[in-house]
Amino acid sequence: MGILSPGFRGRRQATSQQLPPGQYLTEDFPVLSAGPTPRVPPESWELVVTTESGEQHRWSWADLTALPSETPTVDIHCVTKWSKLATTWRGVSVDVLMAEIETAADFALVQSYGGYTTNLPLEDLLDGKAWIAYEYDGAALAPEHGGPARLLVPHLYLWKSAKWVHGIQLSLEDEPGFWETAGYHDYGDPWREQRYQGD
Numbered sequence: 266m267g268i269l270s271p272g273f274r275g276r277r278q279a280t281s282q283q284l285p286p287g288q289y290l291t292e293d294f295p296v297l298s299a300g301p302t303p304r305v306p307p308e309s310w311e312l313v314v315t316t317e318s319g320e321q322h323r324w325s326w327a328d329l330t331a332l333p334s335e336t337p338t339v340d341i342h343c344v345t346k347w348s349k350l351a352t353t354w355r356g357v358s359v360d361v362l363m364a365e366i367e368t369a370a371d372f373a374l375v376q377s378y379g380g381y382t383t384n385l386p387l388e389d390l391l392d393g394k395a396w397i398a399y400e401y402d403g404a405a406l407a408p409e410h411g412g413p414a415r416l417l418v419p420h421l422y423l424w425k426s427a428k429w430v431h432g433i434q435l436s437l438e439d440e441p442g443f444w445e446t447a448g449y450h451d452y453g454d455p456w457r458e459q460r461y462q463g464d
């Protein structure tokens with residue numbers, strides 16, 4: 266014993282009532298946006314997944330909301346050090362979208378209405394770890410929190426959960442997004458406190 270600190274492994278489940286290192290609890294829901302809130306009416310909202318070969322797969326709002334949804338209850342962790350435990354969302358698992366897509370890509374660059382981008386390994390979007398979320402706490406997702414729909418990837422710092430999600434570019438190579446280019450960590454695991462490059 267003693268190599269792993271208590272709780273380092275085996276307690277990474279949602280709603281573990283444990284906080285990653287350096288985080289504090291908040292009850293309210295802060296808004297963090299790098300620019301103005303884009304107003305995207307659901308009728309004109311679209312999600313486009315583009316594969317490494319340039320093939321595009323599109324979902325309208327009607328398409329998305331007709332797919333089977335899930336209501337994950339998860340903890341969320343912002344790199345500015347607030348965490349919120351047991352938040353409940355509704356959304357479509359990224360697995361459902363990817364089921365119809367053939368790709369050999371290892372990476373995803375997620376693109377938002379308004380120009381924000383963030384990158385992550387494709388595997389971090391799969392196997393029940395990520396959703397295209399369109400409800401929060403039983404109500405339509407508010408525009409300032411990313412409505413009509415945002416990515417939700419709760420096992421990584423929340424900057425990876427792109428609000429107003431519009432596109433996912435799949436690729437063989439990792440391409441840094443907005444905060445990653447500005448010096449934030451490429452991966453962003455809160456349990457390993459990967460806040461900045463070099464952490």
Ligand SMILES: Nc1nc2c(c(=O)[nH]1)N[C@H]1C(S)=C(S)[C@@H](COP(=O)(O)O)O[C@H]1N2
Nearest residue numbers: 295296297298299343377381410424427428
């Ligand atoms: N499109 C877009 N998505 C974004 C951001 C942003 O500025 N633009 N900020 C990120 C950051 S740094 C955080 S902490 C969370 C904040 O989500 P919230 O405003 O719903 O709390 O959104 C992430 N997704």
Ligand SMILES: [Mo]
Nearest residue numbers: 297343344424
């Ligand atoms: Mo953040």
